[in-house]
Amino acid sequence: MAKIILVEDEINIASFIERGLSEFGHEVSVAYDGVEAWELIRKETFQLLIFDIIMPRMGGLELCKLYRQNYGFQSPVIMLTALGTTEDIVNGLDAGADDYLVKPFSFQELEARIKALLRRGNEEGLTGMLTCGDLTLNCITRRAERNGLEIDLTVKEYRLLECFMTHQGCMLTRSILLKDVWDKNFDTNTNVVDVYVNYLRAKIDKNFDDKLIHTVVGMGYIMEAH
Structure with a gap:
């Protein structure tokens, strides 16, 4: 069982989700716009947060950014939205969301995502530092450092880097990364993995001679230090 805040301005949808949870x-605590939700968040501690993106007064993206700025990665955030393009997914994840569910969705899928995020949070509480060459990743603070340079990571950049660093020397296909990092199977035509690999490379490889993330043409990616 978890203490969850649900922020959804459509009353019927909010009622359906609240009842199921x-x-x-x-x-479950329910708020119908971002401002009302922020007031609740400041008063109580929630183990998981579910935000709709398009809401009156304050939207889900703004609310998620505000939460991350003030509370860090204390609890996972799931975005609910009718928007489902790769750009929309990237925007939601860049705002600090851990997962993204496109309407309409089955309640069973939502509950599965919740369980996965809560389980992952418990497991991460037991982990420490990961290293690859001169790159280190602190799994508690979610900060990376390479050759003394601190690197800030978004939620999904951290997830992706953590996946690479725990599977060093192993070739990871795009489908494996989608499953392990996003906990789901996107349309096979999506390029969200490639987009985030490029984001990650720009932060950890761009200014260094020794590249850590390597492309396996036609198959996927591998992380290793030479």
């Missing part, structure tokens, strides 16, 4: 044993 409650049946699974979660304690």
Whole structure:
């Protein structure tokens, strides 16, 4: 069971989700816009947050950024939205969301995502530092450092880097990365993996002679230090 805040301006959808989450044993607080949600968040601690993107007064992207700025990565955030293009997914994840669910969705899928994020959070509490060559990743603070240079990472950049660093020397296909990093199977035509690999390379490889993320043409990617 988890203490969850649901922020959804469509009353019928909010009622449906709240009822389902409650049946699974979660304690649910509901807000109908971002400003109302922020007032609740400042008063209480939630183990998981679910934000709709398009809402009155303050949208989900702004609310997510505000939460991350003030509370860091204390709890995972799931975005709910009717927008489903790769650009929309990237925008949501860049705002600090851990996952992204496109409407309409089944409640079983939402509950599966919640379980995965809560389980992952518990597992990460036991981890420490990962290293690859002169790159280190602190799994508690989610900060990376290479050759003394601190590197800030978005939520999904961190997830992707963590996946690479825990599977060093192994070729990871795009489908494996989608499953491990995003906990889902996107349309096979999506380029979200390539987009985020490029983001990550720009931060950890661009200014260094020794490249750590390598492309396996036609197959995927591999991380290793030479």
